[in-house]
Amino acid sequence: MNEVFELSYALDTFYFLVCGALVMWMAAGFAMLEAGLVRSKNTTEILAKNFALFAIACFMYLVCGYAIMYGGGYFLSGIMETGVTGSADDWYYAPSSDFFFQVVFVATAMSIVSGAVAERMKLWAFLAFAVVMTGFIYPMEGSWTWGGNPVFGMFELSMVDFAGSGIVHLAGASAALAGVILLGARKGKYGKNGEINAIPGANLPMATLGTFILWLGWFGFNGGSVLQTSTVDTANAVAIVFLNTNAAAAAGAIAAMIVARILFKKADLTMILNGALAGLVVITAGPDTPTPLLASIWGAIGGVLVVFSILTLDKLKIDDPVGAISVHGVCGLLGLLLVPVTNDGATFMGQIVGALTIFIWVFGASLIVWAILKAVMGIRVSEEEEYEGVDLSECGMEAYPEFNKG
Incomplete structure (x- = not known):
């Protein structure tokens, strides 16, 4: 390898690893966001779930997930078999950095599940599902998409x-x-006469901090997906991705705030936070091709959509304490459908088929796994444990013992 190539290889590898570390930091963001949006009696358990799921995701993806997704791995051999092929001109980064960048994406997908089932799911049932999700369900759909397999x-x-x-x-x-x-809804969330009862989170400053951490980590999420930064073209691409990612998040937050003001006559902080996340999710499918104006419009559409999606799911009695299904599911679908507007390499039919394949596989496989866990060990805590808070029943400790006893 000549000196120029060695420098490019080192720079791209370092950039890839730093972006992976930024995405890993998103785990802290999810933990803070979810801990802020649940009640104080469930704080320790939600933190335990987020920490444990990250460790499980890292281990399962190392053991089998990466091999399923890309047809290689080095858990036993110590040698990564994919990511570096052909001549030196094809080598962009150290192959092990590809594994590190991919594994934090797996943990992100599992973190989404954590918030939606908060406050009433058994900890060990959740962790058992995390093993299957990160070791098999996610890698399978990943092999059909980024892996390029039929x-x-x-x-x-x-x-x-x-x-x-x-x-x-x-x-x-x-x-x-x-x-x-x-799993069903939390006790008291929906009344007998169809009314929807708000269950406020215990720590909105923590939720806000978590959202800012996610916003920061998203630059690694999208920026790292450029894969390189050692050439003029790739450096410019990284800058555009960063710019569009930031614009979409800002526009999503503003749009959600305005919609909340119109609907509720108040600036609902939780909707503002979810609006920013919605903008980030929408732009993630294609941050490299829109202009900053279009990226802002995409983010704003996501910010509007997420508010109405959260309200609609509540009317359908689908209890999602943090709005994860709306933010990541509904806005994730929107992001896929917007890609062909600015990317000539994408088609609406291709995007729809891809989205349906992901949803049918992951939803169907997950439903089977959840049903098995429900039959074997149960997935929901008892009514008494839910009333007292899952911190004590699942973790044996409270996040704020002095506060609760006072």
Whole structure:
């Protein structure tokens, strides 16, 4: 390898690893967001879930997930078999950095499930599902998309998904929806006469901090998906992706705030936070092709859509404490459908088929796994445990013991 190539290789590898670390930091964002939006009596358990699911995702993807998704791995051999092929001109980054970048995406998909089933699911049932989701369900759909393999050997997908609006976010929301349907709503959420009772989160400053952390981590999520930054073209591409990602988030937050003001006569902070996340999810499918103006419009549409989606799911009595299904599922689908507007390499039919494949596989497989867990060990805590809070029943400790006893 000549000196120029060695420098490019080192720079691209370092950039890839830093972006992966930013995405890993999103795990902290999800933990803070979810802990802020649940009641104080459930804080320790939601934090335990987020920490444990990240560890499980990392281990399962190392053991079998990466091999299923890309047809290689180095859990036993110590050698990554994919990511570097052909001549030196094809080598962009160290292959092990590809694994690290991919594994934090798996954890992100599983984090989406955590918030949707919060406050009433058994911890160990959730972790058992995390093993299957991160070790098999997600890698399978990933092999049909980013892996480039035919769907069960029958047909190939032509979906374009730059950083994972469908592959990561829609997948996570599909698994969450299956769990929520079998789990049921929290006690007291819906009245006998059809009324919807608000259950406020305990710590909105923490939820806000979590959203800012996610916003920051998303630059690694989308920016790292450029894969390189050592040439003029790739450096410019990274800058455009960063710009569009930020614009979509800002526009999503503003749009959600305005809609909330119109509907509720108040600036609903939770809707503002979810509006920013909705903008981020929407632009993730194609942050490389829109102009900043279009990226802002896409983000604003996501910010509007997420408010109405959250309200609609509540009317359908689908209890999602953090709005994860709306943010990641509904807006993930929107992001996929917007890609062909600015990307000539994508078609609406290809995007629709890809989205349907992801949803049907992940929702169906997850529903089966959730049903098995429900039959074998149960997935919901008792009514008494739910009333007292799952912190004590599942973790044996409270997040704020002095506050609760006072």
